[in-house]
Each structure stands twice: as structure tokens, then as C-alpha cells.
Amino acid sequence: MTDTTYHLPPQISFSQKLKNSLFATPFDFFLTLICAALFALLLYWFIDWAFISSIWRAEDEPLCKEASGACWSVIDARHRIIFFGLFPFEEHWRSTVACVVMIATIVASCVPWFWTAIRLSALWLIGFSIFYILMHGGVFGLSVITPERWGGLALTIFIFAAVSIIGMPLSIVLALGRRSKLPVIAKLFGLFIDFFRSLPLLTILFTAAVITPFVLPGWLQGDKLYRVIFGFALFFAAYQAENIRAGLQAIPLGQDEAGLTLGLKYWHRVSRIQLPQAFRNSLPSIVNQFVITFKETSIVTIVGFFEILASGSAAFGTGKWTVHYIEVYVFIGAIYFIFVFSLSRYGAYLERKLRVGHV
């Protein structure tokens, strides 16, 4: 036992590392001290502003003028607008349950057990249907609430989920199409992908919202929201297709040949051999595309939808609340942060796990 320790690399203690990297020279020492002091000061200010000197309840709003901290009264009073937009007040429970179901669906699809084509599609179809039925109503005695009245966090989640559920399968089809052995097909898919990648998202959404009604026959138009989501999904799919294609490209040719000699059909080679490896290969960029998409949902404000950011403006838009816009933006920022930060931490976790070799 004793002589094996001889072969181990010399152990450096944590405090030693800290000392080496932060306090090596007097100048480093000085810099470290200044940065630490600045950071502590900022942290103190923020904590004092957000938690200590702040006012919390809606009815305490008159105290806000005297208080030096945040006036969270605006959130207490107006959070329903931020979460639900113009959704009818007495039906807010539907929106709440719908969001919880959808978030649960997103979380569940992060669990490896669900990572087969069948389980994943079943999970999303069920989750999304429940979300849609709750939001839209018209069945099970639920009153109909049309998409114009959806808003806030619920709308943001709806757009994100709908874009993902349409965009993901589409991106797989596009990526496979672009790698087709038939040059005509490959060119066509390539053209389609590059076309949507070359347009700004804003142009696509604007076209979908405003211009298509003039072009498409009435029965094909659908609701404005659906057109916008469809345009968004095309944009998402074009980018995601390129991520997936990069992952496919990295797979050695021998993998497909092994599948061929075992007698596997095209669809089985794609679904069991190629796609699983492609997703592993380009996982960071695939997760990244989801993160970007979640943040970009805020752009639908421009074509007249009240997603969470626009609903936030409405929340501080009236009367005595107009001065408290900072609190509202901090609150919405925190919501975005929770979503995006957990998504990217999850991505980092997956990468580590896949590097070890297996899932």
C-alpha cells in the first residue's frame, strides 16, 4: 500500500491553490483585496435593497416613498398580469396548472429514461395537449379562451413549447434530408435550411403575422399566434438541423456500414445508431439553441403578443406603479434566469456525463 502512494501526483491543498492564484505577489494581493471589497459592497447593497430595506405587501405601497429598498408591492399587486396577461381573472387557475404541467414535461424530458423516440414524443404530446386544453378550453365544460387573450409567462412557455414540439422533429427531417444520397433532395433541403437561416427572425415573424393573411386562403391562415409559432419553428428547425447535421457528420462511416451488414433498415439505422450518436456529439449546441429560443420568445411582442416582458410593461404601466419598473424588470429577469440557468447547467451536466461514456 505504502509504495503505491509514491506514484500519486503531489497533492495541492485548496488553500494552497487559493494562495497561488490570488496572493502570489504583493500586487496580486492588493488586486484581490480590492476586488473582494468591491464585490462585498455590491452584494451588500443588493441584499439591502432587495431584502432588508424593501417593502413587500401591496397595501404597504405608500411606505415605498420613504423606503430606501425595493418596492415589491408592485409584484404583489400585479404579478397576475406578469404571469397570465389578459387571461380572464377567474380562470387563472387553468393557466397556472397548464404552466406547471408544461414545466414538469420539460423537466421530465431531461431524465434519460425518457430518451427514446416513443417515450419522448408520448410525453410531449400528452403534456402539450393538457396545456392546450387547459389554456384554450371548449371541452370538459371549460369556457373557450382564444389565444389573443393569452399572455405573460404562460404565453412565453406556450410559444417555447410549441416551437420545440414542431421544430425538433422538423429539424431531424431537415438534417436527414440534407444528407440524402439523392443530390436533388439534398440540394432542396439545403436551400430550405439556408433560406431560413439567412433571414432575421423578426422578418419571419412579421411575414407570418402580417403578410401571410394576404397570401394564404382563409381556411389555411389559422390564428395569428399559430402562424407566428409556425414561422418561429421553421427558423428554430433550420438552425437546429445544422447542429444535428454536424453531429451526424462526426459519426464514422463504419457505424452505418455495421448497421447495413447486420441487415438493419434505414429507419432503424437512423433512429438507433445515427441520431443517438449525433445528439451526443452536438449536445452543447443543441441545448444552446433551446436557450436562445427561450430568450428570443420575447420578440413576439413586436407582432402584438403579450408575452412575459410585454406583460411586465403593462404591470407597471398604470397609475402609482409607473415608478416601480426596476422591480418588475428585476423580477422578470429572475424568472428568465431560473429557466435559462437551469437549462445551461443541465447541458453542462449532460456533457460531463456523456464524456464519461454512457447514458
Added chain:
Amino acid sequence: MSETVDNQGVQAVTMTNVNKWFDDFHVLKDINLQVADGEKVVVCGPSGSGKSTLIRCICKLEDHQKGTINVLGTELNDKVANIDEIRREVGMVFQQFNLFPHMTVLENCTLALTLVRKKSRKEAEAIAMQFLEKVRIPEQSVKYPGELSGGQQQRVAIARSLCMNPKILLFDEPTSALDPEMISEVLDVMVTLAEEGMTMVCVTHEMGFARRVADRVIFMDEGEIVEQNTPQEFFDNPTNERTQLFLSQILQH
């Protein structure tokens, strides 16, 4: 489908005047080759002579442009049914193993059993374990290919092919990606298969193996079969001067 004569008289593989080009590069030139049922053929020759292309044509990983290839009485053409039929009977072992890295050893073996042979998972696993035992590696069944040595991976690849119960096994330099100390564990498995009567076409430069199991050694150069003979005659009295040159080169090492 072509005529299915009773299997006694049928050659395992018959290649008649097979020609193949990569663009305008003539890789295979008028190849005529018969492999009888149960026969073991070793193919050797210098790099770039078309050995891999030859055996890849037999399982349609490459298309030939002229001539006919007949495998166990089925003509190899563009008919999907014929290709499927032939791939059912022909297994292939690659130089780079080509195991599926995202699946365990056991899953590598059961994949085609469940998807192509429509076995239940339990049946498939029983069959897979049987062949993993045959290649002497059953204890590794829950590991991933990346956790195995090269020799172990190649034995898994052989087991994976055997699971499909092939009548003919093709090997493309199965030991040339291996460290020297792992070569014999793979060759041992191949010798066992040969002794059990498997029809084998094997591209290899392992001359000890060729002497021990081959019924016939084929020498290829520049897309042609230059010489073929029994191992004794081939190694001890090569007639063609290109063969002599090649043998003198590989025996130096």
C-alpha cells in the same frame, strides 16, 4: 428471386467477371472467384490492391458495375429483396470493429436480433450471451465498447455478427488495428469458427493463421487476382514474381 437449387451443389460465393470502378479508377478487374460451402479463403496483397473492395462487394457495401455476384444461390443486384436476403446470410467483421459506442456490449449484440429477427428481448439476450461466451467475453456484457481493449472489442464484433447466424463471414483485416499482444485472442476465436465449418473469406496478412486454417490463399495486385493456391504451395512455391516480391516483403517483418 433467382432459382434456389438444393444447397449441396451451390457455391457460397460465385463472382464472375466482376469489374468495379471508382470514377475512372479501375479497382477490380475481371474478378473470377468461387468460394465453396465451408471453404476458408484468405485474401492478401499489397495496400490499395482492392482486397477490401472485393469483399465489400460481396455484402453490397460497394456496388460493382460489371459481371455477376451470386451468394448462396441469390443474385446480388439492385433488388432490395435480394440484398436483404444476402445480408441475412453474410456477416462482416471490420478492421475498426465498428461497435456502437452508445450501447453496451449486450445491446450491440441484441439490436439486430430484436429489430431484424424480431426476437423478444429475452430470447435475444439469451442468444447474445451464448455467443459472447463463445468469444470468451461474457463477463463484459454490461460494459460499453469504450471500456474494452481492442482485442475484446473485436471479439464482441465477431459475436455480434454470429448472433445473426450467418452462413458466410467476411473479415477485413480483423487484427491489423490491434496491439500485437491482442492479435492471438482474436485469431483463436477465428480458428474455432473455422474448425466448426464456417465459410470464411478473410483479408489478412497473418500468415500463421492462413497456413493453419485456409483452404486457399488468394493474392491480389492492382485489382486482379494474380495467384491462388493452397497455403503450402502458395507460401513455399509461389509462381508469380509479384507474389514472390510481396511474400519476401511481409516475411521480412
